[in-house]
Amino acid sequence: MTLTELRYVVTLARERHFGRAAERCHVSQPTLSVAVKKLEDELGIPLFERSKSSIRVTEVGQRIIEQAQRVLDQVGVIKDMAQDGKNQLNSPLKVGAIYTIGPYLFPHLLPELRRAAPDMPLYIEENYTASLRQKLRHSELDAIIIALPFEEPEVVTLPLYDEPFVVLLPADHPLTEKEQVTAEEMAKEQLLLLGPGHCFRDQVLESCPPLVDAITKRADNGRPELVTEGSSLETIRHMVASGLGITVLPLSAATAIKYQEDILAVRPFAAPVPFRTVALAWRVTFPRPKAIDVLSLAASQCRVIEKAKTDTPAVAESA
Numbered sequence: 001m002t003l004t005e006l007r008y009v010v011t012l013a014r015e016r017h018f019g020r021a022a023e024r025c026h027v028s029q030p031t032l033s034v035a036v037k038k039l040e041d042e043l044g045i046p047l048f049e050r051s052k053s054s055i056r057v058t059e060v061g062q063r064i065i066e067q068a069q070r071v072l073d074q075v076g077v078i079k080d081m082a083q084d085g086k087n088q089l090n091s092p093l094k095v096g097a098i099y100t101i102g103p104y105l106f107p108h109l110l111p112e113l114r115r116a117a118p119d120m121p122l123y124i125e126e127n128y129t130a131s132l133r134q135k136l137r138h139s140e141l142d143a144i145i146i147a148l149p150f151e152e153p154e155v156v157t158l159p160l161y162d163e164p165f166v167v168l169l170p171a172d173h174p175l176t177e178k179e180q181v182t183a184e185e186m187a188k189e190q191l192l193l194l195g196p197g198h199c200f201r202d203q204v205l206e207s208c209p210p211l212v213d214a215i216t217k218r219a220d221n222g223r224p225e226l227v228t229e230g231s232s233l234e235t236i237r238h239m240v241a242s243g244l245g246i247t248v249l250p251l252s253a254a255t256a257i258k259y260q261e262d263i264l265a266v267r268p269f270a271a272p273v274p275f276r277t278v279a280l281a282w283r284v285t286f287p288r289p290k291a292i293d294v295l296s297l298a299a300s301q302c303r304v305i306e307k308a309k310t311d312t313p314a315v316a317e318s319a
Contacts (some may be wrong), residue, residue, distance in 0.1 A: 001042055003075060004035065005038065005202070006068040006071055009061075010068050012048065013048075013057050045058075046063060064220075069138070071300050074285060081228060086088065088288040089119060089294060093123070093142050095124055096125040096135060096141045096143065097126055097146075098126070098128065099126050099232065100147075100233055103145070104250070105278070106124065109298055112298035112302055117294045117298075134281070134313065135150055136155065143292060146281055147199060147200070148278075148279050154284050156283075157280070159277050162275050164274070165251070165269060166251050166267065166269065167181045167268070168264060169265050170241070170263070171262050176267065179267070179268075180268050180269060181268070181270065183210040184210045186246065187213060192244070192246065194229065197215055228245060233249060236249075241263050260270065
């Protein structure tokens with residue numbers, strides 16, 4: 001059993017295709033196939049079920065491959081230990097973030113990180129929580145920024161900041177006359193929300209139960225009567241600006257793009273104010289702890305929420 005063979009089976013399990021796995025490992029397909037078969041023969045069990053159209057990991061194979069991934073992670077730790085004094089901050093760090101955090105945090109995070117670790121650029125990916133979870137598990141990403149709760153075996157999470165939700169309205173909407181807005185008042189309005197599959201949508205509905213009733217009300221065409229779904233927070237912001245309805249946004253997103261004051265308005269929620277906790281997550285076996293420390297420190301120094309409150313007087317006064 002060799003580390004190369006372990007790397008081959010881990011990659012094959014991820015790609016579920018011999019050709020793509022061989023390409024990822026920079027070897028020919030026969031070389032990878034022979035190595036995988038050799039490891040299976042040595043272990044005395046098949047790790048994969050093969051057919052003409054698909055490759056499937058066996059139940060026992062899944063446990064072995066998960067252990068192989070841990071072994072490969074530990075190899076990285078050993079290499080760092082063997083190179084005493086190696087600078088963990090002089091190579092790129094692969095960081096993922098969910099769609100409703102990345103666009104609003106990264107403009108603040110990158111300058112802080114640039115000052116703290118100028119030789120450690122970020123490879124950045126924005127995606128859904130489920131996809132980021134998989135890529136973190138498979139070492140395709142080094143760390144991810146998500147909203148809690150987030151649980152994954154052998155993954156550490158560190159809360160970075162709490163972010164309140166706010167209400168975004170057309171500037172001429174009657175609710176702008178109020179200093180604070182309740183979820184019950186929102187439930188009577190035309191709502192704009194992200195579509196199913198977005199964790200922020202789930203967080204909004206969980207923290208604002210009256211909005212759930214608005215979603216369940218159906219018009220004659222079978223669609224939600226008071227809800228329009230958007231593909232991104234920015235799309236929803238533009239629809240609010242057009243006068244289509246109102247929405248809930250994280251505070252950082254509410255102030256990210258400046259419309260004229262006679263187009264959009266932001267109002268805080270009445271207590272209890274819904275919020276989310278933004279956190280950093282990484283594998284316990286990740287071999288560059290100093291990089292994680294610098295990343296978490298830079299994120300905590302961004303003060304993205306304080307800046308958002310400053311940019312939104314109505315929220316700043318009520319916070």
